[in-house]
Amino acid sequence: MKLTTDHIQQSNTKLKKEHQRKFDFLAESLDQRGLDVSELIQKIKDLQIAIPSWALGAGGTRFGRFSGAGEPATLIHKIQDVGILHALNKSNNAVSLHIPWDTPQDYEAIKQIADEVQIGFDAVNSNTFQDQAGQLQSYKYGSLANSEQAVRDLAVQHNKEVIEIGKKLGSKALTVWLADGASFPGQHSLRKALQNTYSSLQEIYKDLPEDWKMLVEYKPYEPNFYSTVIQDWGTSFLLANKLGPKAFTLVDLGHHLPNTNIEQIVATLMTEKKLGGFHFNDSKYGDDDLTVGSIKPYQLFLIFHELIRGFDETENPPLSWMIDASHNLKDPLEDLLQSVEAIKISYAQALLVDQKALESAQESHDVTAAQDILQDAYRTDVRPLLAEAIRQSGGAISAIDAYRNLNVREQLIKERGKSSKASGL
Numbered sequence: 001m002k003l004t005t006d007h008i009q010q011s012n013t014k015l016k017k018e019h020q021r022k023f024d025f026l027a028e029s030l031d032q033r034g035l036d037v038s039e040l041i042q043k044i045k046d047l048q049i050a051i052p053s054w055a056l057g058a059g060g061t062r063f064g065r066f067s068g069a070g071e072p073a074t075l076i077h078k079i080q081d082v083g084i085l086h087a088l089n090k091s092n093n094a095v096s097l098h099i100p101w102d103t104p105q106d107y108e109a110i111k112q113i114a115d116e117v118q119i120g121f122d123a124v125n126s127n128t129f130q131d132q133a134g135q136l137q138s139y140k141y142g143s144l145a146n147s148e149q150a151v152r153d154l155a156v157q158h159n160k161e162v163i164e165i166g167k168k169l170g171s172k173a174l175t176v177w178l179a180d181g182a183s184f185p186g187q188h189s190l191r192k193a194l195q196n197t198y199s200s201l202q203e204i205y206k207d208l209p210e211d212w213k214m215l216v217e218y219k220p221y222e223p224n225f226y227s228t229v230i231q232d233w234g235t236s237f238l239l240a241n242k243l244g245p246k247a248f249t250l251v252d253l254g255h256h257l258p259n260t261n262i263e264q265i266v267a268t269l270m271t272e273k274k275l276g277g278f279h280f281n282d283s284k285y286g287d288d289d290l291t292v293g294s295i296k297p298y299q300l301f302l303i304f305h306e307l308i309r310g311f312d313e314t315e316n317p318p319l320s321w322m323i324d325a326s327h328n329l330k331d332p333l334e335d336l337l338q339s340v341e342a343i344k345i346s347y348a349q350a351l352l353v354d355q356k357a358l359e360s361a362q363e364s365h366d367v368t369a370a371q372d373i374l375q376d377a378y379r380t381d382v383r384p385l386l387a388e389a390i391r392q393s394g395g396a397i398s399a400i401d402a403y404r405n406l407n408v409r410e411q412l413i414k415e416r417g418k419s420s421k422a423s424g425l
């Protein structure tokens, strides 16, 4: 299924008048606050967030997985799904592929289909956290960190193959997330595991094209429960620094222990020009991979506030933006639309912060005013601004409304069948 401009316009007709009223009201008040509304709209339009190929089907927990209907069973289906999202919200112009779950067979055909729905290829993701059929060495006790050279070689080779695949598609980044670690004290040497990881990453880094980035992701625990080799931003930052100028730290919002001050991590990494990108999701307890903004929207706003300051005040290079969530209950496409909207809401709110006033409040130690300035922006309902940016780009005033009114899922079920299951999950 492909959504056309006609489909979208038709869905906008009913909402247009009410939208215009809300937008005019907001635009006037922003204007009175000295903000340039058309500049804000342009910035909101420009923020594009990649969709991971593994987030288009229902996810599961270790207790079970409840399939959705009409899931994308092939890479072509997945690209079509991202095309549907992008047609609706004009904010997802790229897909991030997971290898080997989504290794293309016919590159030209895949690129052509992606072109038709105006989708490019963001970071490619390697997978050394599970064994593939017929694999000669096992990653059970780690991959890049493994004490056995033969296992490390296999994992390095896989990452090099992922780079080659990415080159053929036009990707510009390799994301490395490692499950490597230990579930029990004494299981392996903590120092040797880190040293092996560094040496293996160095081997991969040698194959990284000049205009590519290596994004090193961290996570405190799971699937290993005693130690993870790259457990935190400090370890990732250390490795990225040692590897060289093309290596960066990737922040996945769910990969922190409860109450970690993530915005402070963002500020520190940007100061050091080493923030590479984001995996957006939300969580209450652990790596829950819930819809972005569903649990801690204020934290998301504070992160965007630091990002915006960082863009203005540091030389950190442009970031890779990606959602990394799992959908156990909701229709994955609806869930992704909600996540993208939440990201853009936080971004738009952070754009409203009166930076000059904040700076002077900070310098005069006016703590009350500083808090008020941030919360004033956070408490502004920016949804009409977002809707206007998307409408101007040719998208839907309300993406979820349009998705439902156009019976997208029903169409997909008709095309793919009720029991088609997303590959890789």
Ligand SMILES: [Mn+2]
Pocket (backbone or CB within 6 Å): 177, 217, 252, 279, 324
């Ligand atoms: Mn992630």
